[in-house]
Amino acid sequence: MGQTLRPPPERRMLRAMRHDDSGRTTGAPAIRWWRVGDRGPRVLLIMGFGMRGDVWRPQIEGLSDDHRVAYFDNRGIGESERGPKRRWTMADMAADALGVMDTLGWDDAHVVGVSMGGMIAQELALRAERRLRSLSLIATHEGGPLRHKLPTVEGLREFVRANTSRGPARVEALQRLLYPEHFLREVDPRALGERMNAQMGRPAGRETFLGQLHAVARHHTGPRLGQLRVPTLIVKPALDVLIRPESADRLRRRIPHARLLTLPDAGHGAIFQRAREVNDALRRHVQDAEMVALASGGSDVHA
Numbered sequence: 001m002g003q004t005l006r007p008p009p010e011r012r013m014l015r016a017m018r019h020d021d022s023g024r025t026t027g028a029p030a031i032r033w034w035r036v037g038d039r040g041p042r043v044l045l046i047m048g049f050g051m052r053g054d055v056w057r058p059q060i061e062g063l064s065d066d067h068r069v070a071y072f073d074n075r076g077i078g079e080s081e082r083g084p085k086r087r088w089t090m091a092d093m094a095a096d097a098l099g100v101m102d103t104l105g106w107d108d109a110h111v112v113g114v115s116m117g118g119m120i121a122q123e124l125a126l127r128a129e130r131r132l133r134s135l136s137l138i139a140t141h142e143g144g145p146l147r148h149k150l151p152t153v154e155g156l157r158e159f160v161r162a163n164t165s166r167g168p169a170r171v172e173a174l175q176r177l178l179y180p181e182h183f184l185r186e187v188d189p190r191a192l193g194e195r196m197n198a199q200m201g202r203p204a205g206r207e208t209f210l211g212q213l214h215a216v217a218r219h220h221t222g223p224r225l226g227q228l229r230v231p232t233l234i235v236k237p238a239l240d241v242l243i244r245p246e247s248a249d250r251l252r253r254r255i256p257h258a259r260l261l262t263l264p265d266a267g268h269g270a271i272f273q274r275a276r277e278v279n280d281a282l283r284r285h286v287q288d289a290e291m292v293a294l295a296s297g298g299s300d301v302h303a
Contacts, residue, residue, distance in 0.1 A: 029083030048115030076208030178269030
């Protein structure tokens with residue numbers, strides 16, 4: 001069993017989060033980004049559907065003491081512009097992520113994506129693999145046939161509720177979408193509700209919702225993933241109702257030498273529910289990739 005959520009950590013999660021630098025990319029759309037940490041490997045976090053970048057808070061706080069961590073709001077979300085296009089592709093959003101790296105002056109980074117962010121990360125790796133020191137894909141899929149993209153019946157129901165409701169109804173739907181019943185019984189409901197309402201209480205606007213939905217519907221990287229050589233970690237929450245767990249197995253078969261971490265009792269919100277295990281796995285993966293890069297004569301990002 002994982003650690004039970006208690007109010008004191010939750011109150012810490014709701015504090016204003018420190019950052020060491022922030023800014024916006026140039027061009028359209030302008031993407032709002034933040035950076036935390038001033039030493040260690042560079043880590044870029046890419047968030048999923050309809051969520052602000054600071055939903056990565058457990059990883060930001062867990063890694064930034066000895067990593068340089070950057071995160072951002074996807075186009076149309078939070079403080080980032082929508083841009084002129086009405087319908088988006090994963091290539092568009094991968095270009096946004098590269099723009100963040102360019103603005104930061106990062107030639108390369110360890111890229112981590114969750115859910116739709118994992119789809120963006122796949123496209124980023126395929127289009128600019130030399131810019132990635134490692135790749136981590138959490139609760140995501142390769143796209144392709146409709147049967148590979150559809151959530152479970154429960155996941156589809158709660159996804160619709162979460163994106164058509166506001167206030168307590170939205171938070172309740174998100175809780176059921178992200179977390180298994182046993183976790184919801186373990187945690188302090190008031191603390192969890194406060195956190196989720198603060199970070200996720202308002203759904204994305206209609207145009208942003210449709211733009212992201214279009215990108216997810218057209219996402220299809222499977223046939224190309226075999227060309228990747230970047231060290232890859234795949235995290236599989238076994239109780240996920242939004243991205244079917246077998247999607248992680250397909251990714252593992254597609255990407256050469258990828259590692260698979262299974263979280264047997266985790267749902268789609270594994271980056272919070274099992275933050276300790278996820279952070280430990282990311283830390284090990286980054287460290288191993290750094291050692292491989294140094295052994296092969298690559299540059300040292302600790303400089």
